[in-house]
Amino acid sequence: MFNNNVNFLFGDSLSLGVSEKLWNYNYTRYHPMDEISSWMDSVVEQNPKLVTSLVYGQTFEKRDIKLLKFGLPDPGGLEKKAVWVDCGIHAREWIAPAFCQWFVKEILQSYNESDVRLTKFLQKIDLYVTPVLNVDGYMFSWTNQSTRLWRKSRSLPPQGCTCHGVDLNRNFNANWGTVGVSTDCCSNTYCGVSPASEPEAKAVTDFVGTRVDQFLCYLTIHSSGQLILLPYGHPQITAPNYEELVSVGKAAASEMKKLYGMEYRVGTSPQILYANSGSSRDWARLLGIPFSYTFELRDKGEFGHLLPEDQIKPACEEAYVGVTSILSYVYDNNFPNDKLPTAAATACVHVTGLIVMTTLATLLVTLGSV
């Protein structure tokens, strides 16, 4: 959807107006939280007409939960719709925050190239991106080698139990506590004491919940398993737009496979993975947000959550085409009379520009030599 044709190259002269900090940021490495935070600040600082940031809650340990909001003014002055993307709800899934950062990079790059499709999209739809939702857990997973595989938040143990943390993706108010959860606080699928009891889940619930009519799409990024999961996690509940969710999901998986041949299976969690309840994806769908998906990125178990840094680029490129496939559909579905120009049309613009420039250059050289 956005300009897929330009590879990200360090020192690419097309990336004009990007600050030194952003310029040097290495999107093919994992970054600790402080680097991600300062990167977010740079993104906003350098692109004030495109991005703002917003703190929409605090973690258990009182850290800010921050998102980046991408949007452009609608020329018609109409109320904007919205799309939500969050990464890092599970601490150890480092490729997910890496993807959110990659995704932002792609947006910035496309914006700097005046990409027509991106402009149109952002004029109608605000894009909310949370690079790291479970900040406490993510930071804990960076403490040392023994904490690397932490999954949950870092809340204190509840009364009568001795372990930290709640599985935030079991804590949302969506058939909470019914299936695929544990009531043992030491378990990795501990769902908390009540729906949205955890401040991280509450922050999302409050922010998206108070804007639900705007939201067209809710995407939550995880690893691993190479799956595109659609609602619902409960085996006996079917979303009313199940068929459409499947076909849009399968189209995304098909785009993803074109890049590196990686298979992403599409289905509900109880079909292709396991039954679960209290997931953010389910909560979003129950709220009425029509397109709600969980992406489980690479791989299928060889490295699992410890995905090597040399796979960040291909994993993110795959995820990018999958996500943008869904976002394109969502856009066209909502604005059928004003669809996005095709990628071919966009390429045409670039090629035309190139031809014009080349012709001009040739003319100048010819004139110069006369």
Add this chain to the structure above:
Amino acid sequence: MSPALMRVLRVVVLLSAVRGAPLATVTLPPVILEPVPLEPVPVPSEPVRVDSGADQNISIPINTEQQQQQQQVSLDVDVMLTGELNPNHYPARRAAQVVLHHLNTRYGSPYWWGALRQVHKATAEALGDSGRKYSLEVTLQDQISGTKETCTAEVVFPGGPAGGPPQVTTSYEGKSEINTQAQEEALYNQYNTSQNLLSGHNLPDSYGHVAPGMEPFWHLGGVASSFVMLKESSENTLYNMAQVVSVTQLATENNQLRFNYDVLLHEMVSQEIIHWKLLASWSPQEGVKASQMELLPKCHHCEPPQEH
């Protein structure tokens, strides 16, 4: 109206309570809240599969508007699919993963480590008291060379209270194309010494990195872990090795290189990280064997330990 139907309706109301409008079609078969028989309930379309897991009961709160204490209706269901299975769905995938664990115990080495690539076909049948049998056609891939191969397999998950590890048979006849013999001999000769015994930690490390010289011992750890994963597998689990925490070579005995391994296994359904110790022995002739397998308790009260 029957009590069962009343309960069904209450569930629908409960689930629709969010935001007022019913936004989810609840497709409940008629007997959902009754104690369910062990034989699958015949339904015209997709059968209901409710995987109760290790100790996960499906409870749907009822009578919430009437009583102070929620009643929990446990579905403790063991309704498992039989017949033709969807190869992309989890029952077939979990059984197929067991096939890979089995193949790794038989054919794995520091230079051959199989992974599940695809499930083509799968059927399941109930064997009464003897358990359940899956018949599968799978493609596996050596994670090192990338070579793929297709084979058929049968997995029997034993029934009854004793349980026991799954039993696997396959049509796979051993690595056909890739010849790892030379590499294996070289590695064996290099480490068949009582001097400079190998040791390593965190394979892969937090960044997914494994030093090239340690890669064979990471593979060996994965293969040796397959002995554990095979015996621990059931229809309610999906195991992968997450990390070799440590590997320490011991003196060679009976011509087998020997290594103490400390590994972390990832169990997908519970999302738990499970810590095992084992002794791996290997030679090119004998292949990999694992012994002294010991589950280490989860350390609930640990502060992050000192760095190694």
